[in-house]
Amino acid sequence: MPSAMDLTVINVGYRSTNYWVIGAGRSRLLFDLGGPGTMGMLRAQWRRMGVPLEEIRCGLASHYHIDHAGLAQELKSAGVRLLVFETQLPAIPSMKAFTKPQDRYTEIDTSDIDPLPFTESRAILREIGIAGEILPTPGHSADSVSLLLDDGSAFTGDLPPEEFAEAGDPGLVRAGWRVLRGKGARRVYPAHGPVRPI
Numbered sequence: 001m002p003s004a005m006d007l008t009v010i011n012v013g014y015r016s017t018n019y020w021v022i023g024a025g026r027s028r029l030l031f032d033l034g035g036p037g038t039m040g041m042l043r044a045q046w047r048r049m050g051v052p053l054e055e056i057r058c059g060l061a062s063h064y065h066i067d068h069a070g071l072a073q074e075l076k077s078a079g080v081r082l083l084v085f086e087t088q089l090p091a092i093p094s095m096k097a098f099t100k101p102q103d104r105y106t107e108i109d110t111s112d113i114d115p116l117p118f119t120e121s122r123a124i125l126r127e128i129g130i131a132g133e134i135l136p137t138p139g140h141s142a143d144s145v146s147l148l149l150d151d152g153s154a155f156t157g158d159l160p161p162e163e164f165a166e167a168g169d170p171g172l173v174r175a176g177w178r179v180l181r182g183k184g185a186r187r188v189y190p191a192h193g194p195v196r197p198i
């Protein structure tokens, strides 16, 4: 079992959104799942960065807004296991309402999705060689989650920084950061903008 320190983190983002590939050797997790109709761009980024698609074992959306989960169905069809947590499933159907036909969004088939309890996240991550957990951090949206690695790296999606808590539900945003800090978060990997210390 590799330690958290052996994990590599690669940003395969495009169109001003970060998509993170977090890996232990040849077993990797994709955090945030591309924009709709951009499978070609994502594949090009993986090629450029030397990440083979078959090494992406699982995909996790920070939340089901279109620029964070737009390729979920295409990835699923390509064999990536989609991790959907219990607060996330209800958010999936409304994604379609925020797309236009020219976005070429492929609707997510939820019929075979078993939502996962947060209490199992550590065990699920361990299976792919990642030491960490997935936590509910609503505030930007009810279904927002963060991935916190045991080395202190926190992947927070669109959770607003504390000083801009009013951009979301301020109480929930502050509570989210409190939980992340309390569990040892030290560096933030946001969905937009550079990595920053907490």
Ligand SMILES: [Zn+2]
Binding pocket: 063, 065, 140, 141, 158
């Ligand atoms: Zn969002």
